Amino acid sequence: MRARMHLILVGAACLVVLLIPATAQANPGDLYVGDTGAHAVIKISHKTGKQRIVASGHHLSDPDSGAFAGKHKLFITDYGAFGGDGAVFRVNTKTGHVGTVSKDPRFKGPTDLAIAPDGKLDVVDPFAGTDLLGAIFKVNPQSGATSVLSEDQHFNGGPLGIAVLPNEKLLVADQEAGPGGSGALLRVNPTTGHQTFVTKGGHLADPYGLTLAPNGKTAFLADEGNDSIVRVKVDSGAQKVVAHGGKLDFPTDVALGLDGKLYVVNDATNPTVLRIDRSTGHQKVFASGHKLVFPEGITVQPRS
Numbered sequence: 001m002r003a004r005m006h007l008i009l010v011g012a013a014c015l016v017v018l019l020i021p022a023t024a025q026a027n028p029g030d031l032y033v034g035d036t037g038a039h040a041v042i043k044i045s046h047k048t049g050k051q052r053i054v055a056s057g058h059h060l061s062d063p064d065s066g067a068f069a070g071k072h073k074l075f076i077t078d079y080g081a082f083g084g085d086g087a088v089f090r091v092n093t094k095t096g097h098v099g100t101v102s103k104d105p106r107f108k109g110p111t112d113l114a115i116a117p118d119g120k121l122d123v124v125d126p127f128a129g130t131d132l133l134g135a136i137f138k139v140n141p142q143s144g145a146t147s148v149l150s151e152d153q154h155f156n157g158g159p160l161g162i163a164v165l166p167n168e169k170l171l172v173a174d175q176e177a178g179p180g181g182s183g184a185l186l187r188v189n190p191t192t193g194h195q196t197f198v199t200k201g202g203h204l205a206d207p208y209g210l211t212l213a214p215n216g217k218t219a220f221l222a223d224e225g226n227d228s229i230v231r232v233k234v235d236s237g238a239q240k241v242v243a244h245g246g247k248l249d250f251p252t253d254v255a256l257g258l259d260g261k262l263y264v265v266n267d268a269t270n271p272t273v274l275r276i277d278r279s280t281g282h283q284k285v286f287a288s289g290h291k292l293v294f295p296e297g298i299t300v301q302p303r304s
Helices: 002-019
Strands: 031-035 040-044 051-056 063-068 073-078 085-093 098-102 112-115 121-125 134-141 144-151 159-164 169-176 184-187 195-202 207-212 217-223 229-233 240-245 251-256 262-266 272-276 283-288 295-300
Touching: 031 063, 031 073, 051 085, 051 295, 073 295, 098 134, 098 144, 121 159, 134 159, 169 207, 184 207, 217 251, 217 262, 229 251, 262 295
Parallel strands: 063 112, 063 295, 112 159, 159 207, 207 251, 251 295
Antiparallel strands: 031 040, 031 295, 040 051, 063 073, 073 085, 085 098, 112 121, 121 134, 134 144, 159 169, 169 184, 184 195, 207 217, 217 229, 229 240, 251 262, 262 272, 272 283
16 A cells, blocks of 8 residues: 555656746857747757747737847847837747837837847837838837937938947948948947948948947848848948858848857748858858748847
């Protein structure tokens, strides 16, 4: 009898263990992809390349790119949410909970955001603004209060990627602000919203997403028009093609991994995440297919 009871208790204990829900670990260096085809945020292990959907539903329609504000707190843009005007969401990457931060009626399709030193969100929208040529919004992540920081000026219907420099100024990639509708990288004053060119034209045809080196002196842009990754020196505007062609096929975003490699999403016929050596330009497929349907944005889990 004692033996039977012992087996029953052991079996029950095992069952309890099995019923405890698994929680997602926050592993620095892991990749988080906004996939507009899967209508979800997908986590990709930086060690194994294994994919897992961490968030879907709750009005997620076309999640794009974003930034982390804590261990499990990911702010992400969605350009198709709420009937197509877009929104900014807060995603708990541990529980999968999705909350709406802002769905301001002035949004027309936000595609990226950066977190300012004061904790506010700088959100770029290529279709907003008085003349619908693009705008940057300032969003309070606690209250959702949203205001226009910068609009139109040099924007030309294509500001898609955004980053914050160490001096708190903003960098914005615009697909059509250069000569003849070519691409450009602009610097935006975070107080006045005034825009100036860092560089335009040249190797930039249709830049979409961008990322910064840790020192803030170098930007890397994913250019879907030239199927390339372009390096830009922020001070001088000097351009250099880091990688071109090969496995690059309509790249829409790029992130700098904790390993120093560039991670690029292709959203064309073969949805992939590429790992690119920023010194040699060597390309390797890091993840493909499976959960990936139409990836557009990519964000790296920081160290803290």
